[in-house]
Amino acid sequence: MKGLERWVSTVDHKEIGVLYMLTALVFFLIGGVEAMMIRAQLSLPGLNFLAPETYNQVFTMHGTTMIFLVVMPVLAGFGVYLVPLMIGASDMAYPRLNALTFWLQFFGGVLLYISFFAGGAPDAGWFSYAPLSEKAFSPHAGLDYWALGLLLLGSGTVGSAVNFIVTIANHRAPGMTIRRLPLFVWMTLVNSVLILFALPALNAALIMLLSDRLLHAHFFDAAQGGSPILWQHYFWIFGHPEVYIMVLPAFGMISEIIPVFSRKPIFGYGFVASSTLAIAFLSYGVWVHHMFAVALGRVFISVFAAMSMLIAVPTGVKIFAWSATLVGGSIRFTTAMLFAVAFLLEFTIGGLSGVAFATVPIDWELTDTYFVVAHFHYVLFGGTAFALFAAAYYWFPKISGRLMDEKMGRWNFWLVVIGFNMTFFVQHLLGLMGMPRRVYTYPNLPGWAALNLVSTFGAVILGLGALVFICNILASLAFGTRAGNDPWDAWTLEWAAKSPPLPENFETVPAVRSRRPLWDVKHPDAPDWAAEGGA
Amino acid sequence: MTWDWEPSIILGCVALAAGYLYFAHGRTALQTCSFLGGIVVLLLDLVSPIDTLADTYLFSAHVLQHFVLALVVPPLWLLGIPGSAAERVLQRRRVDGIEQALSRPGVSWAAGVGTMLAWHIPALFSAAIANDGLHILQHLSFLVSGAIFWWPVLAPVEPRRLAPLAAVVYLFGACTACSLLGAALTFTRPGWYPAYLNPTGDAGTLRLIRTGWGLDARTDQQFGGLLMWVPGCLVYLSAILARVAAWYRAPEPA
């Protein structure tokens, strides 16, 4: 009981970080089970494994869970755990706010899931288009839970963004200038600014939806003078930056991991850092590409198409920078590095198929088909989740003091890579064959059944890979090799702390004179601050 | 729709070019290109059919014209001024005083953004279309306030520029302001500037615009708003990125 009380009342950033990660892991399992249910229902045409109304709840909850209860909290968790360590601080700026924002997100998630026991889960998809999400068409309480849960989650996210910005602004160790921030910290900073500008759009839209549903207002119901398009605008003004909110910290992780295992600094720190800014700015000018199938006028759509294509450029810059970091290095293939390299390829596919949707006529063919499903899973699984696997293997020793098992790591990696591509690559083809998304079943048209079956088999393999990951965590916690403070011979400040770190983090923070303070310590003969471009 | 070689504009441009070539010592080839390029763009902006379109038919053409006046020409000029020449001029007490007064970020920001916002007040904008004198004043004010706005970002003399992160905030603020106006124009009903609802121009031109290009009054206003919003922001964004990239290249002070 004592232990439980400690975890509930903790304000230590490391413990809160771990709480975030554990919560996310539990929801990942739940979301994963939902994914399996979806794939089971779709494995063959005409199955009745799930009733249509159940299926619609399951896919809605799968999307909502993975986005708001897995990716957002786990990224916040890594940030909360690592940012103070990486900048040489002893805690976040507001430790109690830190705890509060975690619990807001925790209970937001719980609230979402209570809906299952209160007359049915939300079933209008993760973007709950009005007027389908209005009382007239979704009379049960599921969508009220959805909106309230998201409001809590959103408030929590805003709180943690404020906390990150103040921490990074005011609590850096001496010498840790903005230009020397580890890229993960830099991207968390930019990300937090994105959150401050994006989440309020969602919160406003949710307030308006709740007004409609609970107080009989008419923001979004066309029958009463409301505007369904307004919901789309507001949701996507949040929703597209949200995509980058889910992927920028992952970029930051990759920017830490690839250099360490290539034994070289990141190629073009300045370009990687400023391209992040470019992405953040542009991400507010691209939301309409989610609405290209609405008749909004050609001029209007073209302008947003241009912006959506443009945002591919700073993203491409990053891919090239990471790839170039490999060249000339001395690459060690740990599991973390395997996932990071796989990330490069999978994310490139997701990025390129994203440009397809900026190309308006292609969007007019393929939006809302399985091609979209394939695309955003390549971004969010092939991108963010692969980066998160890499990050887990990379930072687990710091958090637990033990290494994760490399042999199980290989199994984890290959099962996930094979399962993931098998599941989602074929979904590109299904989209091209005309299969719309969000269908609980489909006619037996030529090729559809076979490809869906392949996809389902892939999902099983992917699920096994995820299970191996969880087993690896549990086994390594109990029996893993002791890691020592710096198992990877890395360069950022967190590796100067003990593993796991002391409650106050550091006994003494090493001097920071460049972007790689520990390299300078280890190589006094050739420190970065003496090298061209290293300071 | 014709080219309108208005002598006063051509004379002004020629004088400006001559003055630049005569006074701006120590310029590099790139700087010369930039400054003269600015003049050429200005000339095109004012004498090409864009001007006819802007005056009579299309709000969006007018936005384009102002966009060039405020966001393209002044930066090109500032980039074209050699640092040494600027320094010499700034040594004079009075010039220095004026520079000090105008280049305070609050002042220059308000000058640039305020001018842009003020001219879009429907009454003022409509008056400027109707009255030639006011119209010339409008164009000049865009040029001058544009130059004042861009000075703290692109001043030829490094110490007179804003610190990098301050410049980011400065430009981001301007981007937000012009986005808001642009978005308002994009998403609201046409008719902010009634003259463009039913232009009283040549019927053939009007038919070309309305059916050939598919620009009805609604799309026209929307397009104008979008031009202000998106390419406008892209200029600010490019400036931000250039400033940040340069900052990352510069060595960290010990």
Place this chain on the structure above:
Amino acid sequence: MKTRAPLGMLLFLLNEAVFFFMLIGAFVYFRGSALATAARSLNLAGASIYTVCLLASSITMWRGVAAGSRGWLGATLALGAIFLYGQGREYWALFRQNVTIGGDQFGTTFFTLTGIHALHVLTGLLLLLVLLSGAGRRSALDSIALYWYFVDAVWIVIFAVVYLWTFV
């Protein structure tokens, strides 16, 4: 560290500013279909009076922070309460004219926007009350003051958009 609390509050208010911007945006979006009801049923004179009270409360807040005086803060509290009372009267008058949130687009946008704002004022009042009861610290006062100025500034925009723009 003196600047710590206000920076956090400033960032939070930035988020709030975007939030109100979106709500005001919705009001403007529906303005065309809401204007007739707005012009018919809003009470400009009444609203002007309680708007002045709210603005005055920013001045008393500023004096209160500068002088560290409980009296000025008490005055702020009172003025804020008058504002809420005034708004309550406006709501009541509208209800009696059968203008409700479930009515037309004016009711929908007006009550949502001003209601959310009133909740913010109420939050500010409660925070002040906690502070005056002796539980708060000096740094909290700085943050609350900042919040209060923000809520007042938002009202100026709302007043301009909802009332002044309707009657010009």
Place this chain on the structure above:
Amino acid sequence: MPLGPVFTPHSPEAQAMSALFGAFLVLATVIFLIVAGLVTYGIVRYRARAGAGEPRQTFGSRGLEITWTAIPLLIVTVLFVFTVRTMASIDAPLTPDQPADIVITGHQWWWEARYRNGADTANEIHIPVGRRVLARIESVDVIHDFWVPQLARKMDAVPGRPAYVWLEADTAGTYSGTCSEFCGMQHAWMRFEVIAEPEADFSAWLAREAIPPQPPSGDAAEGARIFQQQKCGDCHAVSPADTRVLPGPPLTHIASRRLLGGEIPNTAENLTHWILTPQSIKPGNKMMDPRLSAVDVGPLSAYMESLR
């Protein structure tokens, strides 16, 4: 493996989209191969060798960085130009200056197609081969999306916001279409067919659809009586003159249609099954169970069969 509809377009509009997609596919493949090549080269050539120390520390190269910013910028510029040109060639005007030939309305979960001469049908849209017709897309409830992959662009059917698409087929045939925006429980089966037929056949069909069906006789007349008694007409039209907006699809010429509910073949057996247990084939649809006995269903079914 069958090629998808995206690769088998049957109208100039779909061909334009298809061509753009083909070009995009080549471009994306090339870019992917470049990245994959670079990564593969990196990990094969530069894997750690035993005993080797730290490699040379390099921090970047401005030239390279500017190059790989500039080239993608150029590529997307070109792509944008093609995008705008293709858009202009396929998109119908936002507010056309001609009336629509067909008004296509999305309902939860069926499509209504009403022609200018009054013909009104469901889940089956007839068009003439080789002639471009203007379709107006509407919705009466939630957002749907009209999509015939081989013929036309997607168009969202947003309530209160009609939109227009060109509909055209270069070959006679049946093209399947579907709702492509999630619209509730039976989104999956909100499918329909576009039947492109020669001009003469089309005109004949159109004329036939616009006149009321033959008055029923015999068993069918008994069915018509039951139809009336059960108030089926509150939700279903049985005459082109009936222009009310109804929750159920028009049955005016139901016997001439190929499919029931856009899903199963229109046979007497299936029809009987549907009427007996309306919620079994497309659960969630708006039809309430009339709880008819098998005795009543026979004549009702016969009445339906008589509506040609």
